[in-house]
Amino acid sequence: MACFFRRRIAEKLGRTLKQPEDAFIPALSAVPVFKKQKTADFKLSVSTLRTEGILPSSGDIQLQTENLATQLKQDSVVEHISADCGVINFTVNRKLLVQKILEPLGKQEGEKFGLDSELFSTLKRGTTLVEYSSPNIAKKFHAGHLRSTIIGNFIANLKQSLGNNVIRMNYLGDWGMQFGFLGAGFGQFGCQEKLKQNPLQHLFEVYVRVNKEAEHNEDMKQAARDFFRQLEQHESQAVSLWQQFREITVKEYHHVYKRLGVHFDIYSGESDHQDQAQKVVEQLQSQGLMKTSEKGTGVVDLSPDGDMSSVCTVLRSDGTTLYITRDLAAAIDRKHKYHFDEMIYVTDKSQANHFHQLFQILLAMGHSWADRCRHVPFGLVQGMKTRTGEVVFLEDVLDEARARMLDNMSQSKTTKEMDDPEGTAEKVGISALIVQDFKGPLHTDYKFDWDRMLQAQGDTGVFLQYTHARLCSLKRRNEGIESSTLDPSLLLEQTSISILQHLLRYDEVLYQSAQDLQPKHLVNFLLKLCHLVASAHRELPVKGSRQDLAKARLQLFSSACSVLANGMRILGITPVDKM
Ligand code: ARG
Numbered sequence: 001m002a003c004f005f006r007r008r009i010a011e012k013l014g015r016t017l018k019q020p021e022d023a024f025i026p027a028l029s030a031v032p033v034f035k036k037q038k039t040a041d042f043k044l045s046v047s048t049l050r051t052e053g054i055l056p057s058s059g060d061i062q063l064q065t066e067n068l069a070t071q072l073k074q075d076s077v078v079e080h081i082s083a084d085c086g087v088i089n090f091t092v093n094r095k096l097l098v099q100k101i102l103e104p105l106g107k108q109e110g111e112k113f114g115l116d117s118e119l120f121s122t123l124k125r126g127t128t129l130v131e132y133s134s135p136n137i138a139k140k141f142h143a144g145h146l147r148s149t150i151i152g153n154f155i156a157n158l159k160q161s162l163g164n165n166v167i168r169m170n171y172l173g174d175w176g177m178q179f180g181f182l183g184a185g186f187g188q189f190g191c192q193e194k195l196k197q198n199p200l201q202h203l204f205e206v207y208v209r210v211n212k213e214a215e216h217n218e219d220m221k222q223a224a225r226d227f228f229r230q231l232e233q234h235e236s237q238a239v240s241l242w243q244q245f246r247e248i249t250v251k252e253y254h255h256v257y258k259r260l261g262v263h264f265d266i267y268s269g270e271s272d273h274q275d276q277a278q279k280v281v282e283q284l285q286s287q288g289l290m291k292t293s294e295k296g297t298g299v300v301d302l303s304p305d306g307d308m309s310s311v312c313t314v315l316r317s318d319g320t321t322l323y324i325t326r327d328l329a330a331a332i333d334r335k336h337k338y339h340f341d342e343m344i345y346v347t348d349k350s351q352a353n354h355f356h357q358l359f360q361i362l363l364a365m366g367h368s369w370a371d372r373c374r375h376v377p378f379g380l381v382q383g384m385k386t387r388t389g390e391v392v393f394l395e396d397v398l399d400e401a402r403a404r405m406l407d408n409m410s411q412s413k414t415t416k417e418m419d420d421p422e423g424t425a426e427k428v429g430i431s432a433l434i435v436q437d438f439k440g441p442l443h444t445d446y447k448f449d450w451d452r453m454l455q456a457q458g459d460t461g462v463f464l465q466y467t468h469a470r471l472c473s474l475k476r477r478n479e480g481i482e483s484s485t486l487d488p489s490l491l492l493e494q495t496s497i498s499i500l501q502h503l504l505r506y507d508e509v510l511y512q513s514a515q516d517l518q519p520k521h522l523v524n525f526l527l528k529l530c531h532l533v534a535s536a537h538r539e540l541p542v543k544g545s546r547q548d549l550a551k552a553r554l555q556l557f558s559s560a561c562s563v564l565a566n567g568m569r570i571l572g573i574t575p576v577d578k579m
Contacts, residue, residue: 003117003507004100005092008077009042016071019054025118027052030504031089033528036494036535040082040089041097041501047086061086094497098488101500105559106486111566115161117507123514126341129167129334130156133262134347136173137249138182138203141394143381143448144348149394150434151378151442152346153262153572154519161570162514167338170253171330172269174246176323178207180228183241184220185210199248200393232274232320246271256394260430261574268330276329277321281314289364290314302360312357327358328365335369342372344517349377349443376517379445381437401429404454405462409579412456424576429454431461431573435527438519438571459527464568465576467530470537471561472577478542478554490552495539499532499560506563510570519571526567533560 006028007021014021027048031039046065050057055064062085069083080091105113132152135145152168160166182203189209194202214220230238250267257263281298284290290298291308298315301308314325334340345355355375362370384391386400405425418424436453440446456462491500502525509525512518536557542550565575 003119005042005077005090005097005504007118008092009044009090012072012075012078013044016068017054022118023052023054024049027054029508031501032505033498033502033532036498036532038494038497039501040080040091041504042090042092044088044090045086046088094492095488097497097500097504098491099486101503102486102488102491102555102559105562106555110559110562113563113566114506114510115163117511119507119511120162120514123162124341125163127165127167127339128156128159129169129338129340129343130159130346131169131171131344132156132346133257133264134171134173135253135394136178137245138178138207139173140204140392141200143384143391144378146384146394146397146433147348147378147381147437148346149257149260149262150437150572151376151519152344154438154570155344155346155376155517157570157572158510158513158517162510167266167340168264169266169268169334170264172246172250172267172271174249174269175271175274175326177224177228179231179242179245180224180226181210181214182207182245183227183231183238184223185213186241188213195244195248199252200395203245203249204392242271253394256398259398259426260394261572270323270326270330273326273329273333274321276333277325280325280328280332281321283365284314284361287365289361300361300364302357312361314361324354324358324361327354328361331358331362331370331373332367335367342374344374344376346376346378349379351375352377374517376442378442382445382447384448397433398426398430400450401433402426404450405429405432408454408456408462418578424579427574427576428462428465428579431465431568433461434571434573435459435461435464435523438523440520442518442520461573463530464526464564464573465579467533468561468564468568468575469577469579471533471557471564474537474542475554475558475561478550481547481551481554486555487548487552490549491556493540495532495536496553496556499529499536499556502529502532503559503563506567522567522571526564526571529560529564529567533557533564536560 006025009028010021010024013019013024024044027045028042031041031043033039046055046061046068049055050061065086065088066083069081069088072081072088074081077093077096078090079093082089104110130152132155133145133149135141156166156168185206189206191202210220210224214224227238231242246269281290284300289300291301293299293311296317297313299311299313301311303309303311312324313322314328315321331343334343352375359370359373362373384397386396391397402422402425405428406421409421409425432453436446436449439459452458453460454462456466505525509521512521540553540556542553542557545553568575
């Protein structure tokens, strides 16, 4: 596979330049396929070798490239070497290319394809805690929470595939004044019956109503403050109502996450850290890190010159803690409990400053592991609406995606004998949501567009699923002819070679995603794979071809199918076999 060739080329370079071969791995990359044109397979960037100090950084780079290219000898694996504008191109033996890629993919360990690459040999593996989704009880589940859910799930899947021990955590907004309102309001506007029937809806309704009431009703506001104080003082009646709200909500979310293919190892929440937050305040005080402001609040000075030009409030004047104080306590508690090697928080970019301050304060407190905490920010989604209006709950989005997809499927001729059209529509609809979200850089905002994301032809999740289903059906229809012997000389057309060359890049794409935690590399790789497969479907028929040719082509298609499915799963998409 990819690493076989990369290794061989690195060995060659190592021998010629008398350097350890590993030094060349980062400078070597598979050449991206462009419109099925004939290209080399790997390229070596000479300027990278110069910045790495492997080659002298003075002198004419083109000359240096040509010199190195002539020093490198061709052999039976690397058949052609050429120099071109600071880059050395390597073309490997075609039959070997076919063999080295298709063989591992035809075996059971095909799931490991790309993941056992030498690119990952220096990668540190350990425990990664990923915190994502983290909605607020009784409030809206907005587009930001949906983004956090699918992005966090992708990061957790990727880290796990690369051999890390991953802890998936949901950190619920289950504490704060909102529960004062909810608790006080429930007595007046709440109904246990409705709470049982449709918990999320009912809690939200009550919350909205109480807030409205409190706008002009001082008594209501006072009642809310009282309720929250009772809660903070652990008064049993208040606590038990709060507990009921929380339990019902978690149960409900659990169900919706399941539809989305997302799960959590731990449901934590702000409420878990209220007492610890007070301890953090004491600690900040004793370390001399907290000062009292003129307004009587507790602040930590984060200005570089210590002149209080930039401060972070950690304690209200009434002695209650804030969102950040609970986050400080939560981070410290997680480190103690789970001994993570890295922690990743996924939220929209408006919280970038919050996390920056969080990590700064943790460092100031002496928690050096805070520099292994990372915030992955993402942009806003505009216009996430359903046919009935504004989205309030995650379930609304999933229902709408399924309904629209079912509509589209019923109009398509290919949707006939399907066992579970609803389930398929659900999976395909969710892939459409995910691909729309993952196509660009995470920090950019985008406009939610049902019609565009559900197109079967465009670069959509539907296209990924459609290609996967088509490949599966090809495999099903030709079950008898699959075999383990492969004649590589039957797959030398440019159409096959382009697919194989593209597959050579898979480990690099995963590597890139693991570096910057952006799913776009993987999404675009898979979309491109689907385009290449579409031309192969046209140009390399299986049906009606000679037995040995049909076999070889089928192996190519089924390898493409495995990589497609593996990649989709990392993105958080469940591939469908029929649609
Ligand atoms: N519940 C928060 C919100 O909806 C997100 C929590 C993010 N995580 C954290 N550790 N602060 O905005």
